[in-house]
Amino acid sequence: MIERRPxxxxxxxxxxxxxxxxxxxxxxxxxVASTLSFEEVLHVPMRLWPGDHLLENYAAVMAHGSAKGSxxxxxxxxxxxxxxxxxxxxxxxxxxxxxxxxxxxxxFPLRRTCFWLxxxxxxxxxxxxxxxxxxxxxxxxxxxxxxxxTLPLIASATATFLxxxxxxxxxxxxxxxARIDGxxxxxxxxxxxxxxxxxxxxxxxxIMFIFGWNQYLxxxxxxxxxxxxxxxIGIKRMIPGGDAAAEWHLVMATAMLAMLPPALVVxxxxxxxxxxxVDTEK
Amino acid sequence: xxxxxxxxxxxxxxLPPKGNKVxxxxxxxxxxxxxxxxxGPSGCGxxxxxxxxxGLETITGGEIEIGGRxxxxxxxxxxxxxxxxxxxxxxxxxxxxxNMAYGLRIRRVPPAEIRAxxxxxxxxxxxxxxxxxxxxxxxxxxxxRVAMGRAIVRQPQVFLFDEPLxxxxxxxxxxxxxxxxxxxxxxxxxxxxxxxDQVEAxxxxxxxxxxxxxxxxxxxxxxxxxxxxxxxxxxGFIGSPPMNLLRGRAEGTRFALGDQTLALxxxxxxxxxxxxxxRPEHLAVARAGAPAWSMRVDALEMLGAERLVYGLVGGALVxxxxxxxxxxxxxxxxIAIEAPNxxxxxxxxxxxxxxxxxxxxxx
Amino acid sequence: xxxxxxxxxxxxxxxxxxxxxxxxLVFFVWPAAETLYYSALLQDAFASKVQFVWFDNFVTxxxxxxxxxxxxxxxxxxAIVAITGLALSLLLAVFADRVLRGASVYKxxxxxxxxxxxxxxxxLWLFMLSPSIGILTYTLRGLGxxxxxxxxxxxxxxxxxxxxxxxxxxxxxLFFLAGLQSIxxxxxxxAAIDGxxxxxxxxxxxxxxxxxxxxxLLVVNVVYAFFDTFAIVDSxxxxxxxxxxxxxxxxxxxxxxxxxxxxxxxxxxxxxxxIVIALTVVQFRWVERKVQY
Numbered sequence: 043m044i045e046r047r048p049x050x051x052x053x054x055x056x057x058x059x060x061x062x063x064x065x066x067x068x069x070x071x072x073x074v075a076s077t078l079s080f081e082e083v084l085h086v087p088m089r090l091w092p093g094d095h096l097l098e099n100y101a102a103v104m105a106h107g108s109a110k111g112s113x114x115x116x117x118x119x120x121x122x123x124x125x126x127x128x129x130x131x132x133x134x135x136x137x138x139x140x141x142x143x144x145x146x147x148x149x150f151p152l153r154r155t156c157f158w159l160x161x162x163x164x165x166x167x168x169x170x171x172x173x174x175x176x177x178x179x180x181x182x183x184x185x186x187x188x189x190x191x192t193l194p195l196i197a198s199a200t201a202t203f204l205x206x207x208x209x210x211x212x213x214x215x216x217x218x219x220a221r222i223d224g225x226x227x228x229x230x231x232x233x234x235x236x237x238x239x240x241x242x243x244x245x246x247x248x249i250m251f252i253f254g255w256n257q258y259l260x261x262x263x264x265x266x267x268x269x270x271x272x273x274x275i276g277i278k279r280m281i282p283g284g285d286a287a288a289e290w291h292l293v294m295a296t297a298m299l300a301m302l303p304p305a306l307v308v309x310x311x312x313x314x315x316x317x318x319x320v321d322t323e324k
Numbered sequence: 325x326x327x328x329x330x331x332x333x334x335x336x337x338x339l340p341p342k343g344n345k346v347x348x349x350x351x352x353x354x355x356x357x358x359x360x361x362x363x364g365p366s367g368c369g370x371x372x373x374x375x376x377x378x379g380l381e382t383i384t385g386g387e388i389e390i391g392g393r394x395x396x397x398x399x400x401x402x403x404x405x406x407x408x409x410x411x412x413x414x415x416x417x418x419x420x421x422x423n424m425a426y427g428l429r430i431r432r433v434p435p436a437e438i439r440a441x442x443x444x445x446x447x448x449x450x451x452x453x454x455x456x457x458x459x460x461x462x463x464x465x466x467x468x469r470v471a472m473g474r475a476i477v478r479q480p481q482v483f484l485f486d487e488p489l490x491x492x493x494x495x496x497x498x499x500x501x502x503x504x505x506x507x508x509x510x511x512x513x514x515x516x517x518x519x520x521d522q523v524e525a526x527x528x529x530x531x532x533x534x535x536x537x538x539x540x541x542x543x544x545x546x547x548x549x550x551x552x553x554x555x556x557x558x559x560g561f562i563g564s565p566p567m568n569l570l571r572g573r574a575e576g577t578r579f580a581l582g583d584q585t586l587a588l589x590x591x592x593x594x595x596x597x598x599x600x601x602x603r604p605e606h607l608a609v610a611r612a613g614a615p616a617w618s619m620r621v622d623a624l625e626m627l628g629a630e631r632l633v634y635g636l637v638g639g640a641l642v643x644x645x646x647x648x649x650x651x652x653x654x655x656x657x658x659i660a661i662e663a664p665n666x667x668x669x670x671x672x673x674x675x676x677x678x679x680x681x682x683x684x685x686x687x
Numbered sequence: 688x689x690x691x692x693x694x695x696x697x698x699x700x701x702x703x704x705x706x707x708x709x710x711x712l713v714f715f716v717w718p719a720a721e722t723l724y725y726s727a728l729l730q731d732a733f734a735s736k737v738q739f740v741w742f743d744n745f746v747t748x749x750x751x752x753x754x755x756x757x758x759x760x761x762x763x764x765x766a767i768v769a770i771t772g773l774a775l776s777l778l779l780a781v782f783a784d785r786v787l788r789g790a791s792v793y794k795x796x797x798x799x800x801x802x803x804x805x806x807x808x809x810x811l812w813l814f815m816l817s818p819s820i821g822i823l824t825y826t827l828r829g830l831g832x833x834x835x836x837x838x839x840x841x842x843x844x845x846x847x848x849x850x851x852x853x854x855x856x857x858x859x860x861l862f863f864l865a866g867l868q869s870i871x872x873x874x875x876x877x878a879a880i881d882g883x884x885x886x887x888x889x890x891x892x893x894x895x896x897x898x899x900x901x902x903x904l905l906v907v908n909v910v911y912a913f914f915d916t917f918a919i920v921d922s923x924x925x926x927x928x929x930x931x932x933x934x935x936x937x938x939x940x941x942x943x944x945x946x947x948x949x950x951x952x953x954x955x956x957x958x959x960x961x962i963v964i965a966l967t968v969v970q971f972r973w974v975e976r977k978v979q980y
Contacts, residue, residue, distance in 0.1 A: 044879045048383065054782045055789075060795045061779050065856065066950035068811040069803075069820060137706040144703035149693050157705050163715045165896040165964045169936045170956045173943045174718030174725070182713075199708035217694075227694040231695065235497055256804030263944065274804045278922045281810070284928050290814060297807050306801035312795060319801075319861060380876050401882040415875035425893075476879070504762045583846030 045306030069301070075294035076100070083291040099295045107268075107280065107292075112274060114268035116296050123255050123272040124303070126191045131247050133196040139239065140207035143231055147217065154178040164199040168260050176263050190264045191272070195257065200322045201246055207321075209235065209243050245318030248311045252304045325391045326481035328354040328377065332402050334385025335372055335538075350540045352533060357512040358629075363525035364559070366527045366534035371486055376483050376612050377516060379403055391481045406475035407484040410491060412467045414459040414474075421455040424474045428521070438477075445473040448507070454640055465496045472507070477484035485517040487523060487604035501527060522562050526550070534558045552669075556676040559601050559669060565632060568607070570600045571673065582639030587668065588613030589665040601669035604632065604645040607661050619644070621653045638660075708969050718968065719960070725953035742878040746955035753930060754938070754955070761934040764848065765912030772852045772908055773901065776859035781889065783860075784867045794864065805854060805915055812850040840931025841925045850919050855911060859904050866900035867893070879921035906970045913962065935959060 071090075075083050078093040104117040143152075145157055168175065174192055184190030214234065220230040261272045273278065277296050282287045308315050335347035347369045353359050361669055362370040375381040379400035385655055387394050406427075414423050421442055427429050428438045446452045449469040459467055465679035468488060475483055485504075489497045505528060508515060519525055524530050524548045534541045534549060534557070542554035553559035559567045573583035575590035579585070579600060617637050621672060625632040633644040644661055646652075653659045670679040726745070729738040757769045765809050775782040783793045800808075815823045836842040870893060878888045894901075917936050920926060926941060927931035932942070936959065943952030 043874060045885060048710035048814075050885070057782050058779065058793050062793065065797060065800055065853070068808075068815060068853070072811055072813055078801075084820055086820055088793070088820065088822050101751050137710070138702040141707040144700040147693055148696065148700035150700045153700070156708055159708060159711055159716070162719075163711055166719055166960065167963065169914050169939065170960045170963065171718040171722050172956070173949065173952065175714055176944075177721075178713060179790075193710065194714040197715065201709065203825075227675065227696060230694075250699055252802050256802075256806070256918075258804065258806045259923070259940070261858050262921075274806045274918075277810050278806060281922075282812075283697045283940055286871060290820070291811065294814065296772060297810055300807050301803050306747060308799050308802040309795070312798075315801075316798070316861060319858070321864060353813065378876075378880060380879075400876075400880045401884070405880065407877065407880050409873045411871065411873055413877040415874065415878075415892060426878070426883075429880040430887065474881075619832075671948060 053078050062293060072294045072297050072301075075291055076254060076298050078291050080291055083294075086168060095291065099291055100299070101293045103299070107276070107296075114271050114279075116273065116276060118269055119271050120299060121298075122191070122270060123274065123300075124187075125188055126257070126261070126272055127251050127303075129188065129192040129256035130257075131197050131250035133192060134250050135243055135246055136197045137196060138198055138201035139205050139236075139243070140231075142202050142209055143235060145202075146206055146209040147227065160197070160199050160202050162199075163197055168195075169222070171244045172259070172263065179264055182294040184264065186265055186267050186270045189272070191257075191261055192254075194243040195260060198250070201250070204242060204246065205239065209255075212238060216309055241314065242321070243319065244311065244314040245321060247318075248307055248315040249318040249322060251307055252288075255304050276300075325356060325582075327356045327389075327391065328352075328514060328516065330354075330373075330377075330386070331389070332386035333373070333383060333388060335369070335376060335378065335381065336384045337564060342428045342603045345538065347376075350385075350533075350535075350607075352535045352543050353514070354514060355528045356514055357383035358513045359508050359517065359528060360533060361517045361519060361525040361529035361531075361559075362533045362535060363522055363529075365520055366520060368535040369538040370520075370535050374484055374486055374516060377482070378407055393456055403482075405482045405484055406478045406480040408471045408475050408484065408488045410487040411611060412459070412525050413468055414470055416459055419456050420462070420470050420473075421622075423470055425460070427474070427478050439605065441477040441479070442473070445476040445479075448476070448510070449473050449503075454458040464492055465500060468492065468500060469503075469675075474549055476507075476511070481514065483513050483515040485515065486510075487518055487520070489519070493592075493667050497524075504528060522564070527560070535559075538663055542677075552678070553601070554678050555682060556599060556601070556671045561673070563603060565604050565643050565645070567601050567667070567669070570640050570642070571597070571672070572600065572659070573636070573672075574598045581637060584618060584638030586638065586663075588615045588668070589615060589663060590668070594596070594671050597673045598679065599671040599676075601671060602663050602667060604643040606664045606667040607644045608664075609646065609650070610660035610662040614662045616662050618658055619661050620658045621655055623654065624652055626652075633659075635659075693829050699732070708798075722953045722956045722960075724796075725949050726762055726957045728950050728953075740950075745951045745958075748954050748958070750952065753933075756930060757933050757938045760844070760930075760932065761913065761936075764851075764916075764932075764934055765909045767848050768855065768912045768916075769908035771848070772855045773904055774966055776856050777863050777897075777901070780857070780860050780863035781893075784864060785872075787979055794861075797860050800854060801857045801861075803939055804918065805851075806922045808850045808854040809847070809919040812853070813923045816846055816849075817855060835853065838926055839952035843928055843932045846923060847916065847919050849925065851912065851916050855908060856916055859908070862904055863897070864958045866897050870896050877925055879925060903970065910963070910966050913959070913966075 071088070074090060074092050075088065076099055077096040078089070079095050082089065082093055104120075105115050107114045107116055118227055141160065145153060179185060179190050179194060184193065198316050216234050217230060219236060225233065256274055257272065265275070266272055273296065275294060277300060280293045280296060330352045332349045332351050333347060334349055335344065336343040336345045338344055339542060350373060352410055362373060364370045372381060376383050377390070378393065379398060383396050387396055390403055390405070401409060418426070424442045424445065425438050428441065431446075437519065442455070443452070444527065447456060451466070451469055451473055453460060454466060459470065462470065471488070487687055489500055494499060501524060509526060517528060525528055529546055531543060531545050532549050534542045536557045542549055542558045553562065553567070556569055560569060570581055572579050573596065574588075575595050577588045577591050579588055579592065619635040619637045619642060621633055621635045623634040624650070625634070629648055631646050631648050633653060637645070671677065672679055688923045727741055729740060729743065734866050772793060779797065783790060783797070788940045792955045815821050816834065816836065818824055818837060825833045834842060836846050874892055875888055878892050883891065913934075914936055916934065917940065920932055920937045921940075924932040926937050935955065939959065942955065
């Protein structure tokens with residue numbers, strides 16, 4: 043704004059603060075709910091300041107989940123989510139970066155085919171191939187395993203394209219110098235390409251971690267035992283039929299736990315997060 | 325009625341007491357129709373000063389008057405000014421015509437008049453064939469002319485130029501400089517032109533404001549600034565190659581510089597530590613019998629019509645400009661040079677201000 | 688773009704590309720091919736009888752009023768989510784742009800909801816709008832509005848819209864902010880000197896220059912509304928009441944996994960595939976147009 047009218051500035055801040063409040067309100071309500079007792083949370087209207095049952099609720103939910111609906115301990119679910127998210131993000135980045143490296147730095151027959159094959163996956167989100175993918179997983183005995191939770195989600199076109207784009211901007215002189223120095227392709231990759239890709243890897247890690255942690259449809263299909271649930275689907279399972287029957291204070295505690303790691307990753311790695319979002323959509 | 329008055333103008337960023345003061349009390353009176361250039365090195369505050377006149381920066385101290393009105397609290401749109409930006413700032417999604425017509429449409433000028441004004445400006449700037457094109461289809465020079473056209477059609481009281489030639493290549497710069505001069509001769513609109521290039525300043529200005537570190541060092545015509553620099557900064561900034569500034573100890577007609585004692589053609593204005601200034605083009609190879617300085621030649625540069633001789637006098641670096649028809653000295657050779665009677669400048673060692681010579685200096 | 692340097696090696700590139708291609712073939716290409724195949728089959732749930740029927744499933748689909756209703760709901764849903772989401776985030780981005788104090792604080796506070804899982808977003812809004820104990824329900828009752836999305840289909844749709852928009856605002860906001868910041872300030876300054884006030888500057892200068900970003904976000908938001916909102920629907924309304932929130936992707940799940948109608952859900956999947964491909968192509972084509980300054 044170039045003009046200096048003070049009331050304009052007040053309006054801007056007011057709107058922004060209102061927006062922040064509106065965005066944060068649901069989370070705040072969840073937090074308060076997670077610190078109340080069962081009776082307090084069912085009371086209408088629910089109070090808006092925190093109660094004293096914080097530790098109690100979180101401990102209960104981590105250890106034995108909710109008595110109504112699913113009773114899987116959330117602690118276990120957090121572990122599943124963590125393993126899943128880490129394997130997915132690290133896996134996606136690893137296989138994408140070597141694929142991109144191969145596509146950019148080598149000429150081989152079928153190179154174009156591979157490229158288009160990878161491109162196709164952009165257009166095939168899990169939702170359009172639910173049943174057959176499930177069948178494949180079942181046939182490979184991947185149901186209720188970490189492999190089943192993660193493998194099918196590990197091929198990512200966006201990561202490959204991002205790396206490919208980035209590699210194309212690495213000056214040819216680096217590769218030529220490496221060649222002259224006698225370094226083979228793998229050495230070149232390890233000593234030159236990888237260090238240069240650090241920021242991209244960090245950016246992608248944030249996005250992929252969030253993606254992996256927040257997965258819903260696929261874990262829903264591929265896990266049948268409560269011990270393999272991830273936190274995100276665990277919450278849904280805690281809400282049986284009609285909503286009054288759920289132990290809302292525990293459900294909200296679980297929701298807070300589900301939101302925590304991705305939020306932390308975003309906050310701590312905000313710079314890379316922003317870069318990752320912007321880059322993956324180009 | 326486009327006179328500009330700057331009265332003790334100041335700019336401080338941030339709140340006191342920790343604020344950062346970037347403009348320290350600049351005062352100047354600019355007459356209606358005058359073309360004034362604000363020149364100085366990067367970071368000296370010249371653009372900030374211009375933007376304060378435009379209303380794009382707030383004025384934290386002092387007053388600015390345009391056409392008799394104090395404009396401190398007026399928005400840019402209310403100040404009746406037009407500005408030409410360094411990167412042209414043309415609206416990329418509009419045609420050249422629409423770019424120029426934008427301001428007029430906002431002010432509800434009737435379409436017939438808009439057409440007339442734009443056509444007239446396009447004629448002056450030779451833009452008539454491009455009126456329906458978009459900026460990205462034009463070259464840098466053409467874009468700059470569109471930016472000027474946009475300013476002209478508004479018929480403002482004041483034109484503000486923010487380093488408009490810096491993005492052009494050397495040849496285009498020279499050409500556009502002439503066009504700006506022609507424009508000013510035709511339209512006679514008060515103009516404030518900011519640049520870091522002292523050649524642009526010298527060629528375009530009716531008067532110049534030389535700025536350094538937020539302060540106005542001198543205001544005057546190019547002649548005044550060149551022949552009577554008010555401070556060592558101005559002396560060293562204007563003129564290429566820059567003036568030789570020698571710090572030594574003066575006593576009467578003797579000047580102790582390093583290990584040499586130089587003979588002066590005329591007595592120094594005061595005794596003691598002082599800075600002596602003399603331009604390279606005013607030094608010459610000494611004639612027989614004249615009081616001479618001894619210079620050991622270190623380097624030579626051949627510039628076609630003239631030569632630059634670099635060397636040491638009393639341990640201080642001195643540059644000398646001589647005609648190329650004269651035989652050049654050899655590197656390592658010690659030659660005798662003389663300083664002119666009337667082209668010596670004296671500056672105070674601490675305040676850097678000009679010290680008046682004992683006798684009048686012809687302008 | 689090609690690199691002029693490349694390494695010669697017979698087997699290495701294949702080894703490097705193998706993991707991704709393997710996973711792609713096994714979990715993407717093969718299931719997609721199977722989907723295409725199933726969509727042309729009529730099969731009963733016990734797979735005892737299989738009949739190849741070409742496009743019959745599709746014909747049935749487009750004559751099925753439930754499917755058409757689902758299509759309409761999805762179209763309505765994505766329109767609401769995309770347009771409202773874009774408008775709100777644009778407003779916030781404009782206000783947050785170049786605010787002197789606290790710009791980065793606002794930015795941080797407004798972008799972290801991206802980290803929230805759609806399923807969790809659904810549950811949060813479910814809790815606040817629960818007809819029995821929801822705190823917002825209480826406020827609405829106080830205003831005279833009877834809120835019960837179990838019964839009122841329109842309200843159920845509203846619920847999932849709100850949850851979807853809430854989650855997506857941060858993403859849109861971020862891109863709009865980046866777009867705004869890429870417009871050189873000299874353009875708005877020139878417009879201000881020309882006499883344009885803030886509103887006119889926005890509509891005549893800023894918005895036209897922002898349109899590539901806006902268009903890109905529109906496509907992304909539509910894709911988001913079509914696919915990533917499955918979790919929101921499943922965690923809140925499960926398509927109800929009476930299919931009022933049964934968006935296409937949810938119907939596929941219901942028909943395929945719950946009702947075990949292989950042919951029908953496969954056909955629906957194929958339709959959705961075509962839509963994604965169309966949207967992706969549009970996105971790639973149009974994102975090529977960048978404005979030069």
